[in-house]
Amino acid sequence: MSLPVAMGYVPLGTVFGFLFVQAGGSWYMALAASLWVYAGASQFAMIPMLAAGLPVASLALAALVINLRHAFYGLSLLNDQPKNQLTRFYLIFALTDETYSVITTLKPRPTPEQMALLAGMNQAWWVLGTLLGAGLGTQLPVSLTGLDFALAALFGVLTVEQWRATRAWLPLLIAPVSYALMLWFMPEQALLLAMAVCVLSSIILSARSSKGAV
Amino acid sequence: MNDWYVLLAVLAMGTVTFLIRALPFIGTRWLRGSSLAQRVGRFLPPAIMTLLLLHSTLDLGLQASDQLLPAIVAVLVVLGMQLRLRQPLLSIAAGTVLYMLWIQLA
Numbered sequence: 001m002s003l004p005v006a007m008g009y010v011p012l013g014t015v016f017g018f019l020f021v022q023a024g025g026s027w028y029m030a031l032a033a034s035l036w037v038y039a040g041a042s043q044f045a046m047i048p049m050l051a052a053g054l055p056v057a058s059l060a061l062a063a064l065v066i067n068l069r070h071a072f073y074g075l076s077l078l079n080d081q082p083k084n085q086l087t088r089f090y091l092i093f094a095l096t097d098e099t100y101s102v103i104t105t106l107k108p109r110p111t112p113e114q115m116a117l118l119a120g121m122n123q124a125w126w127v128l129g130t131l132l133g134a135g136l137g138t139q140l141p142v143s144l145t146g147l148d149f150a151l152a153a154l155f156g157v158l159t160v161e162q163w164r165a166t167r168a169w170l171p172l173l174i175a176p177v178s179y180a181l182m183l184w185f186m187p188e189q190a191l192l193l194a195m196a197v198c199v200l201s202s203i204i205l206s207a208r209s210s211k212g213a214v
Numbered sequence: 215m216n217d218w219y220v221l222l223a224v225l226a227m228g229t230v231t232f233l234i235r236a237l238p239f240i241g242t243r244w245l246r247g248s249s250l251a252q253r254v255g256r257f258l259p260p261a262i263m264t265l266l267l268l269h270s271t272l273d274l275g276l277q278a279s280d281q282l283l284p285a286i287v288a289v290l291v292v293l294g295m296q297l298r299l300r301q302p303l304l305s306i307a308a309g310t311v312l313y314m315l316w317i318q319l320a
Contacts, residue, residue, distance in 0.1 A: 003302070003303060004302035004303060004306060007302075007303055007306040007307065007310075008306065011310075023215070024215045025215045025220060026215070026217060026220075029215070029217060029220045029221065029224065032220075032221065032224050033220075033224050033227075033228075036224050036225065036228035037224055037227045037228040037231060038228070038231070039227075039231045042227060042231065046223060046227060049223075050215055050219075050220055050223060051215065053219075056219070056222045056223050056226050057226075059223045059226060059227055060223075060226040060227055060229075060230050062227075063226070063227035063228075063230045063231050064230050064234065067230070067231045067234050067235075068234055069262075070231070070234050070235045071234050071235070071237040071238065072238075072258065072262070073235065073238075073262075074235065074236070074237065074238030074239050075238050075251065075254055075255050075258060076255035076256070076258055076259060077238075077255070078238060078239070078251060078255065079252070081239070092232070092235050092236050092239060093232050093235065095235045097266055100259075100262075101259070101262075101263055101266070104258075104259035105259070105263075145314065145317060145318055146310070146313050146314035146316075146317045146318060147310065147314065148274065149274060149285065149288060149309065149310045149313040149314065150306055150310045151270050152267065152270040152271045152273075152274060152285065152288075152289055152292075152309075153288070153289070153292045153305065153306040153309040153310055154306055155263060155266045155267040155270055156267055156289050156292035156293050156296065156305070156309070157292060157296045157302045157305050157306060158263050158267075159260070159263040159264050159267050159293070160293055160296040160297055161296070161302075162259055162260040162263045163260060166256070166259075166260055168257070168260055170257075171257055171258070171259075171260040171261035171264065172260055172261070172264050174261055175260075175261040175262075175264035175265045175268070176264060176268060178265075179265055179268050179269070190269070191265060191266075191269045194265050195261075195262060195265060198258065198261040198262065198265065199254065199258065202253070202254045202257035202258055202261070203250065203254055205257065206250050206253035206254050206257065207250060209253070
């Protein structure tokens with residue numbers, strides 16, 4: 001199950017490493033970013049910011065805003081904590097969009113240790129891609145344009161599998177509606193706000209269904 | 215780019231990101247075993263996946279407006295293939311190749 005993630009992470013990591021080096025960064029700093037930040041969207045955002053020499057505080061703030069949605073992911077994994085302290089920390093550390101997506105799609109549910117292993121494999125793909133891209137520098141046999149679609153494709157696959165696993169239509173309906181609303185309301189923060197709306201509606205729905213028969 | 219400056223930025227961004235991801239676990243004693251938290255945890259994944267799909271598709275279209283149609287069509291191809299064949303790698307590869315060819319040749 002790490003292979004579909006590899007299809008998204010290797011190309012995307014490659015694009016990151018490539019752009020990072022192109023912007024004047026060193027390959028080992030691209031590697032450091034993929035090892036320690038390990039959050040795709042904010043790593044892409046840091047490239048122009050670093051190139052512009054913006055203060056570190058503004059980069060930290062960007063990471064906060066871009067990755068705030070990850071605060072919701074742990075909610076699905078509260079009862080899946082590895083016994084080993086270090087493994088537990090790693091699983092929390094490596095809870096990216098894609099890793100969360102795969103973990104929650106898998107049936108039967110993996111053990112916490114398997115989750116951490118999967119998270120580690122996913123990060124390995126990301127790091128491999130980064131090194132590949134940083135190494136490619138400017139010598140490119142084919143154009144990389146459009147490779148970033150792999151990520152959208154991965155989420156497409158996972159959405160289908162989520163539906164197959166749950167057969168729940170409601171989340172699939174609430175999500176686009178809240179996203180559309182938030183796009184109209186606050187385009188820059190649409191994703192985060194739409195997630196908050198989904199969390200809120202799921203709490204309301206869950207609270208109602210616990211009173212009735214579900 | 216000065217390496218020390220980049221290193222500081224990497225450390226700061228990584229630490230912020232880790233703290234965000236750890237948030238729900240900080241209140242874990244109170245949340246664990248709560249049936250409400252469990253139901254929310256089950257409801258969320260499909261909704262979040264749909265949001266990420268919409269967001270990443272629109273993102274492609276925002277980079278250049280003429281890429282929105284290829285992105286939407288390629289996503290539909292991925293969804294259709296995954297519903298029919300259930301081969302994740304094949305679905306991702308087919309959609310990505312279609313999208314890349316389309317925007318590079320257009």
